[in-house]
Amino acid sequence: MPAPLLIAAKDLRQRLRDRSALVIGLVAPLVIAALMSVAFRGVETFHFDLGVVDADGGPVAAQLVRALHAPELSPVITVRAQDSEFRAAAAVRSRTLQAAIVIPPGFSASMTGARPEPITTLASVNNALAASITSSIVSTFTAQLDADRLSVATAVAAGAPGGRVAALAGEAAGLRIPIQLVQRPVGSRELKPVSYYSPAMALFFLLFLITFTSRSFFVERAEGMIERMRAAPIRPSEILAGKALSVLVFGTASMGVLALVTTVAFGAYWGSPAAVAVVCLAMVVSVVCLTALVIGLARTQRQAEGIASAVVFGLALLGGNFVLVSAEPDLLRRLALLTPNGWALRAFTDLATRGGGLHTVAVPVLAILAFSAVAGVAAVSLSRRAVSA
Amino acid sequence: MxxxxxxxxxxxxxxxxxxxxxxxxxxxxxxxxxxxxxxVRGFSTVRVGVVDLGAGRAGRSLTVAMQRAGNLDVRRYPSLDAATTAVARGEVSTAVVLPRGMSSAIRSGRAVTVAVMADRANSTQQAAAAAVASVVAEEGALVQAASFSSSQGLGSYEQDLARATTLQRRAAQVGVVTRIVDSNAQTLPQxxxxxxxxxxxxxxxxxxxxxxxxxxxxxxxxxxxxxxxxxxxxxxxxxxxxxxxxxxxxxxxxxxxxxxxxxxxxxxxxxxxxxxxxxxxxxxxxxxxxxxxxxxxxxxxxxxxxxxxxxxxxxxxxxxxxxxxxxxxxxxxxxxxxxxxxxxxxxxxxxxxxxxxxxxxxxxxxxxxxxxxxxxxxxxxxxxxx
Structure with missing residues (x-):
């Protein structure tokens, strides 16, 4: 068997015997992905129960209640009729309802007067988003009422004779706000938290291989293992190839198992298997290059651990492995694209939301490989020094 | 010791x-x-993208109205494609497409449709669309009033739009009052x-x-x-x-x-x-x-x-x-x-x-x-x- 294969096989055996590697490579990312999928189960879709108290019973109130049952609102709210403001408030407090609307007595009648009755929304301090969506829904309805009143008022201000007000109001009541919203489908799949954090955690723990491998290299060097290898007719490049191969196999296996288990057990959606495989391979290659770079930069085991930790956590933080990168401010989203894992997460996000295959991940994969090439070239000269030291 | x-x-x-x-x-x-x-800043705000395909003054005015709305966090995108990608990735919850020629259509009394990107089954996008709808409706109310008044032969569209804007600020409207019913906050500040x-x-x-x-x-x-x-x-x-x-x-x-x-x-x-x-x-x-x-x-x-x-x-x-x-x-x-x-x-x-x-x-x-x-x-x- 060629020397690099022998060295890789030995490293892999050691890794499997060492339980800490299994924890990092499999157990920890799986437990974390499982926890996330359980935690976010209830909040993957935004939907809430909205109470409605119709204390008016008039025609305008009936229009509002009909508007709340519009088909485009059904994915967001379920309308629940309530007897009184008191009961609705109690239900919001106890979280049976997330928000409520109270249409006051005399609401319909007040529409023709100078002082229209306001609509009250009941909200909880713990659900600011439901409160704001409820206000928006009611405001969209009241905007048409206001538009009609405003149309008459503007005409009067422009000089319409007082005697025509009633006629103008009649005309205005038939108007429709001339800017209308229409929904255009995005045609993408909703990004579930588990579909984002499964690859994010798999990548985070993949980066840990940098710490492990660079550390084990210096331990072996301290134990005289590298010197013994060099005493045999093996070139330094073959030792490095063996080390790289073991990282490649362990990293690929870890990513593969995680993709499979999170898909089957937790309902994560990774997208096209071929494209996922290519991104994973590119990422493993960049981990190999980064490991070589750390080995090249460090002179002692302690230094290697320090540099590797800074690299691993720096990349994970910038790349978006802990925080949904889409939700970050612009600057942080741009910084994420300076990291290979940031590009990998973008590829996984695009695969999970917009689908597609290899063409979807082409740019991210090229970016990851470019990053790897830079790290690799820097590592090669430095690593020769590390092996021959 | x-x-x-x-x-x-x-x-x-x-x-x-x-x-x-x-x-x-x-x-x-x-x-x-x-x-x-x-x-973690936006528990109560909705991130919205805006693409202006050449809507003119009416489009700019709607964009400003969205920026002023307290519950919207507006980001601009140069093209429809960029906005669609941003919505798919979740960078924004929805995007509003301001159509070409929006201003001239409104001035000539025609109704315009503004597209908002949202899939039926995606509740986050639907919630964002609902938040956008109220701002669009409020802006549309001004346009309706100005068109109505000018169609009665009472001044030009621009004059009536200015009147409507002033009146909208002053006149009593159908208010929406939010009452917080509890004080027992269960989450940390943002x-x-x-x-x-x-x-x-x-x-x-x-x-x-x-x-x-x-x-x-x-x-x-x-x-x-x-x-x-x-x-x-x-x-x-x-x-x-x-x-x-x-x-x-x-x-x-x-x-x-x-x-x-x-x-x-x-x-x-x-x-x-x-x-x-x-x-x-x-x-x-x-x-x-x-x-x-x-x-x-x-x-x-x-x-x-x-x-x-x-x-x-x-x-x-x-x-x-x-x-x-x-x-x-x-x-x-x-x-x-x-x-x-x-x-x-x-x-x-x-x-x-x-x-x-x-x-x-x-x-x-x-x-x-x-x-x-x-x-x-x-x-x-x-x-x-x-």
Whole structure:
């Protein structure tokens, strides 16, 4: 068997015997992905129960209640009729309802007067988003009422004779706000938290291989293992190839198992298997290059651990492995694209939301490989020094 | 006592010399606080993209109206394609497409349709579309009034638009009044007020557990045997080690509190109650740290297993997301961890102006955890020393 294969096989055996590697490579990312999928189960879709108290019973109130049952609102709210403001408030407090609307007595009648009755929304301090969506829904309805009143008022201000007000109001009541919203489908799949954090955690723990491998290299060097290898007719490049191969196999296996288990057990959606495989391979290659770079930069085991930790956590933080990168401010989203894992997460996000295959991940994969090439070239000269030291 | 302090001093000097430990103690928590704090801002705002395909003045005016709306966070995109990609990736919850020729269509009295990107089955996008709808309707009301008035031959469209704008500000409208029915806030404030306390709880504990590696290494090097050869009592070593872990944990917690307050403007609540909470949390971390030092066999194990254990407990305990979003069962499971009680304590102090009395139950539970962990770690460490 060629020397690099022998060295890789030995490293892999050691890794499997060492339980800490299994924890990092499999157990920890799986437990974390499982926890996330359980935690976010209830909040993957935004939907809430909205109470409605119709204390008016008039025609305008009936229009509002009909508007709340519009088909485009059904994915967001379920309308629940309530007897009184008191009961609705109690239900919001106890979280049976997330928000409520109270249409006051005399609401319909007040529409023709100078002082229209306001609509009250009941909200909880713990659900600011439901409160704001409820206000928006009611405001969209009241905007048409206001538009009609405003149309008459503007005409009067422009000089319409007082005697025509009633006629103008009649005309205005038939108007429709001339800017209308229409929904255009995005045609993408909703990004579930588990579909984002499964690859994010798999990548985070993949980066840990940098710490492990660079550390084990210096331990072996301290134990005289590298010197013994060099005493045999093996070139330094073959030792490095063996080390790289073991990282490649362990990293690929870890990513593969995680993709499979999170898909089957937790309902994560990774997208096209071929494209996922290519991104994973590119990422493993960049981990190999980064490991070589750390080995090249460090002179002692302690230094290697320090540099590797800074690299691993720096990349994970910038790349978006802990925080949904889409939700970050612009600057942080741009910084994420300076990291290979940031590009990998973008590829996984695009695969999970917009689908597609290899063409979807082409740019991210090229970016990851470019990053790897830079790290690799820097590592090669430095690593020769590390092996021959 | 002097022997115990000497043990503490020796352990602290080792931590001080280790640059890697300083990275985890100081740099990492603060960077995470910045990133999470900058991101967790928008629980009540909806991120909306805008693409202007040449809508003219009416489009600009609608964009300004959306920017002024308190619940929308508007981002502009140069093309339809860029906006669609941003919606798909979740960078914005929806995007509004302002059509070409919108201004001239409105001026000539024609109705215009503005597209908002939302899939039927995607509730986040639907909720965002509902938020956009109210702003569009309010802007549309002005256009309706101006068109109506000018169609009556009462002034030009521009004049009537100016009149309508003034009237909209002054005239009584159908108001929407929001009444908050409870005051029992269950979540931390947003921004750094969220990230600083949760990351304090996460990192102080995580760091203590991971640095159990120091005790493992001390055991391996045979330092405890050498100490035993000197006239040092076993209890002095146990007290000294525990005090060293406590000092590091307390130092890290105080650093986060200070940086949070001075750099990020975090208000930590009642000073007395906050101090007690910080001290108790450092004791919990010290107990867990010494315990991990006696449980793991190699420094690699402590370094590899410690952080994931800390992260998982942090997730269960509400450091990574508020426990108010998880099921009742998961909330109960979460409260088996000390983290959940600590985060509850901070929520009471920071969101509900809690006091030593109101946060008493959380402090009592944390004191219980601290006592239990320190007792357990003492027993284990004594066994290791023997």
């Amino acid at each position: 002097r022997a115990a302090l000497a043990v503490t001093g020796a352990s602290l000097r080792r931590v001080g010399r280790d640059r890697r430990a300083l990275f985890f103690l100081v740099v990492l928590p603060i960077v995470v606080i910045v990133i999470v704090g900058a991101t 921004g750094f007020g969220y990230s600083a306390p949760t990351m304090l709880v996460l990192f102080v504990f995580l760091n203590a557990v991971a640095s159990g590696a120091v005790i493992v290494e001390t055991r391996r090097m045979g330092l405890y045997e050498r100490m035993a050869a000197a006239p040092v009592r076993q209890s002095a070593i146990v007290v000294g080690e525990t005090f060293a872990y406590f000092t590091v944990a307390l130092g890290q917690a105080l650093l986060i509190v200070l940086v949070g307050a001075m750099v990020f403007g975090v208000s930590w609540g009642d000073p007395l109650a906050a101090s007690v909470l910080v001290v108790l949390w450092a004791l919990v971390a010290a107990g867990a740290g010494v315990l991990s030092g006696t449980l793991f066999r190699t420094p690699e194990q402590a370094g590899a297993i410690g952080p994931p254990v800390g992260i998982v407990l942090g997730m269960l305990g509400g450091c990574m997301w508020p426990l108010s979003i998880v099921s009742g069962f998961m909330r109960q499971v979460g409260h088996l961890t000390p983290q959940a009680w600590a985060v509850d304590g901070w929520t009471d102090l920071m969101s509900r102006n809690g006091t030593l009395v109101s946060v008493g139950p959380e402090l009592a539970v944390l004191a219980g955890f601290a006592a239990g962990l320190i007792l357990l770690s003492t027993v284990r460490l004594r066994r290791v020393l023997a």
